[in-house]
Amino acid sequence: MADSEALPSLAGDPVAVEALLRAVFGVVVDEAIQKGTSVSQKVCEWKEPEELKQLLDLELRSQGESQEQILERCRAVIRYSVKTGHPRFFNQLFSGLDPHALAGRIITESLNTSQYTYEIAPVFVLMEEEVLRKLRALVGWSSGDGIFCPGGSISNMYAVNLARYQRYPDCKQRGLRTLPPLALFTSKECHYSIQKGAAFLGLGTDSVRVVKADERGKMVPEDLERQIGMAEAEGAVPFLVSATSGTTVLGAFDPLEAIADVCQRHGLWLHVDAAWGGSVLLSQTHRHLLDGIQRADSVAWNPHKLLAAGLQCSALLLQDTSNLLKRCHGSQASYLFQQDKFYDVALDTGDKVVQCGRRVDCLKLWLMWKAQGDQGLERRIDQAFVLARYLVEEMKKREGFELVMEPEFVNVCFWFVPPSLRGKQESPDYQERLSKVAPVLKERMVKEGSMMIGYQPHGTRGNFFRVVVANSALTCADMDFLLNELERLGQDL
Numbered sequence: 397m398a399d400s401e402a403l404p405s406l407a408g409d410p411v412a413v414e415a416l417l418r419a420v421f422g423v424v425v426d427e428a429i430q431k432g433t434s435v436s437q438k439v440c441e442w443k444e445p446e447e448l449k450q451l452l453d454l455e456l457r458s459q460g461e462s463q464e465q466i467l468e469r470c471r472a473v474i475r476y477s478v479k480t481g482h483p484r485f486f487n488q489l490f491s492g493l494d495p496h497a498l499a500g501r502i503i504t505e506s507l508n509t510s511q512y513t514y515e516i517a518p519v520f521v522l523m524e525e526e527v528l529r530k531l532r533a534l535v536g537w538s539s540g541d542g543i544f545c546p547g548g549s550i551s552n553m554y555a556v557n558l559a560r561y562q563r564y565p566d567c568k569q570r571g572l573r574t575l576p577p578l579a580l581f582t583s584k585e586c587h588y589s590i591q592k593g594a595a596f597l598g599l600g601t602d603s604v605r606v607v608k609a610d611e612r613g614k615m616v617p618e619d620l621e622r623q624i625g626m627a628e629a630e631g632a633v634p635f636l637v638s639a640t641s642g643t644t645v646l647g648a649f650d651p652l653e654a655i656a657d658v659c660q661r662h663g664l665w666l667h668v669d670a671a672w673g674g675s676v677l678l679s680q681t682h683r684h685l686l687d688g689i690q691r692a693d694s695v696a697w698n699p700h701k702l703l704a705a706g707l708q709c710s711a712l713l714l715q716d717t718s719n720l721l722k723r724c725h726g727s728q729a730s731y732l733f734q735q736d737k738f739y740d741v742a743l744d745t746g747d748k749v750v751q752c753g754r755r756v757d758c759l760k761l762w763l764m765w766k767a768q769g770d771q772g773l774e775r776r777i778d779q780a781f782v783l784a785r786y787l788v789e790e791m792k793k794r795e796g797f798e799l800v801m802e803p804e805f806v807n808v809c810f811w812f813v814p815p816s817l818r819g820k821q822e823s824p825d826y827q828e829r830l831s832k833v834a835p836v837l838k839e840r841m842v843k844e845g846s847m848m849i850g851y852q853p854h855g856t857r858g859n860f861f862r863v864v865v866a867n868s869a870l871t872c873a874d875m876d877f878l879l880n881e882l883e884r885l886g887q888d889l
Contacts, residue, residue, distance in 0.1 A: 416463055423470045432479040433493055433869065435877075438845030439485050440478045448476060483867055483874045484847035489644070489672050492704040492867035496767040500760030501706050511544070511754045512746025513732060514739055521743050524758040530765070531697060532713050534677040536690030541721055542713040543748050544757040548671030549589035551696035551712040552638065556580065556593050558694065558714070559636040559665035561724040568724065572598050579627035581605045582638040583615035585648060587669055590638050603632070612801060613648030615639060620658050636665040641686050642673020645854055645862055646800075647807030649673060652688030660691075668692040671710065673805065675702035678770065679777040685804065702780065702806070702866050703773060705761045721748035776868045780806045784865040787875040794879060796886075800857065806865040809854075812837065812882050814889035831858025833889060840885045847881055 406412045431437045443451060452472055461469075479485060481493030509517045511524065528542040545551040559580075560567060566574045578599055582590045584606050594604045605627055608619040624634050637659050639650040652668065659666040668689050674697030676682050677689070689695060693715055700709035714720065726747035733744050746754065765773065784806040791797040791810060796818060800809035814833055820826050834851035841847050851861050863878065 416466075419463070419467055420470055423467060423474070427471060427474040428479075429481070429493065429498075432474070433481045433483070435483055435874070437479070437482070439482045439848050440842060440845050441476050442843045442845060443476060451476065478848065481867075481869075483869050483871075484877065485867070486863045486865070486878070487848040487850045489698075489701045489864055489866065490704070490707065491864065492869060494704045494706070494764050494868070497704065497706045497760040497764040500763035503763075504756045504759050507756075509756065510746075510752075511756050511758075512744065512752065514743035515737070517756065520756045520758060521745060523762050524745070524756075527758045527762050527765075528711060528713065531674075531711055535692070535695055535713060537713075537715050539717050540713060540715045541717065541719070541748075542711055543721060543745070544754075545696075545710045545712050545749075546751075546755075547708050548587070548669070548696050548698045548710050549592065551671065551698075551710050552587065552589045552667070552669055553593035553596060554712050555638070555665075555667040555694040555696065556590075556599070556636060557597055558716075558720055558724055559667065560597070560599075562665065562720060563633075563635050565723075577630075577632040578603050579605050579624075579632040579634045580636040580638065581607055581620055581623055581627075581634065581664075583607045583609045583613075583640060583643075583650065585609045585613045585615070585643040585646065586638060586640050587644055587671070590669075609648070612804075613643050613646035615650040615655060617651060617654040617658055620655060624658070624662055624664075634662060634664055636667060638667045638669055639692075640673075641668055641670035641689065642676070642805055644672065645807065645852060646809060647672070647803055647805030649685040649804065652686065652691065654688075656688050656691035665694070666692045667694045667696070669696050671696045671698040672701055675699060675773075675777060676805075678703075678774045679781075680774065681778055682781060699761050702777065703761070703764070704866070704868060705764055709757050709761050725750050779868065780865050780870075783870050783872065783875060784808055786872055787863065787865060787878070790875060790879055794883070796883065797879070800854075800860050808863040808865060809860055810863075811860045812886055814886045816889060827858050833886065834859040834861055836889065837861075837882060837885050841881065844885075846885075847878060849878070 406416065480491055485491050509520065511517050511520050514521045524544060532540045532542065545554060560578065564575055580594065580603060582604060591601050591604055595601050605623045607623050608616045610616055620637065627634050637655060639652055639655045641649050656666055670686065670689065673686065674695065676685055695713040697713060698710045699705040700707050728747065733741065733747055735741055784803060787808050788799065788803065791799065796813045798811045798813055811830060812833060813830065817826065817830055831853065838849065838851055841849065849861050849863055851859050853859050
């Protein structure tokens with residue numbers, strides 16, 4: 397698109413502002429929502445980086461552009477973006493498009509406030525506390541604290557920081573020099589944010605003691621006990637165990653009751669990373685997977701994943717009622733947190749976090765919950781389990797699909813064995829050749845735009861696919877399509 401005469405500022409012209417936004421919303425509804433969630437459309441329109449740069453015309457110039465050009469920019473951005481709300485997008489732990497949550501996101505962006513004081517975010521301060529109270533109740537706590545964080549990784553890092561502060565409060569002022577060597581424990585299946593958090597907080601990645609996981613990816617409590625003893629024998633001070641409810645690849649749930657017993661014996665903070673699996677607490681049928689979570693000191697839970705609340709929606713929940721969050725992170729900035737305000741200053745929650753500006757993440761979840769109720773969200777969770785089981789049973793009926801293991805969650809992990817490798821399991825190069833299949837099929841499906849599925853190696857296992865069955869719009873027909881499409885794409889391999 398060529399340069400044109402500069403577009404006059406819309407400031408002070410409400411008619412022009414309304415016209416622009418109505419046009420943009422029209423593009424969003426048509427292109428991102430209707431087409432972006434339709435199985436008749438592509439999941440993505442793949443372009444190589446240099447071609448994409450040219451198509452988007454990314455350069456920022458001295459003159460502005462016309463409204464028509466801006467609308468064309470909007471269309472191009474949507475066209476060449478991945479449609480994560482599409483039923484054939486199985487690539488990540490988030491997918492789908494909930495209309496009520498989207499409405500909440502639009503309102504949030506329109507109001508553009510920061511969630512740090514009651515004076516500028518009165519609705520959202522009260523709303524956040526109510527949503528956090530509901531989430532805590534599902535964990536099994538009648539009281540506690542919490543905050544919405546910018547992602548599950550940050551929630552996990554907060555938990556580590558809080559556990560350290562609780563044991564060594566002097567470290568807030570005096571720093572790492574006041575601390576003995578510390579040790580925290582998590583399984584080899586944990587999210588990588590635990591290692592990143594240890595580095596970021598100055599503990600060092602060597603402070604993370606990796607506990608064995610069993611063949612299904614669950615932490616082994618007996619090895620946790622052993623690792624604690626080893627750390628103590630080496631002169632380190634254990635302070636935290638991070639268990640996982642819903643591991644990233646296999647979807648495993650650690651045995652929380654047994655892990656809580658170990659923590660109780662040793663006086664350790666128990667954090668549960670339920671970023672992925674926490675939403676299962678809404679299901680009366682499946683919540684047993686998280687038995688024991690009520691014994692945790694902190695829980696990370698991402699409603700933007702299985703509940704499709706929209707990025708980002710990540711809660712850190714605490715059983716603590718001593719204002720630990722504020723004591724650990726507060727700095728009492730006098731220009732924000734004046735103590736002589738005309739309302740209850742306890743409503744100013746901004747000093748609980750390390751951020752200053754903090755976006756509103758509660759409205760999209762609250763509005764969706766208001767629309768769906770507990771029962772609607774429970775049906776959504778249960779349906780995901782039903783469709784994951786359907787996919788597994790259909791795989792078993794077809795040649796060329798080999799499960800990594802029977803799933804207990806909605807992560808379905810498997811190899812697609814192409815015709816040339818069937819019956820060749822005893823060949824010395826079988827595993828090496830099989831590991832090359834998933835990357836080839838991934839490239840083909842992405843370049844055709846037909847679907848997106850993630851793959852990865854895992855331990856000694858070569859590359860395999862991980863289908864995440866999370867989109868509430870999915871049907872059995874989508875599961876059938878997935879299997880048929882893999883067969884079609886891999887028939888010549």
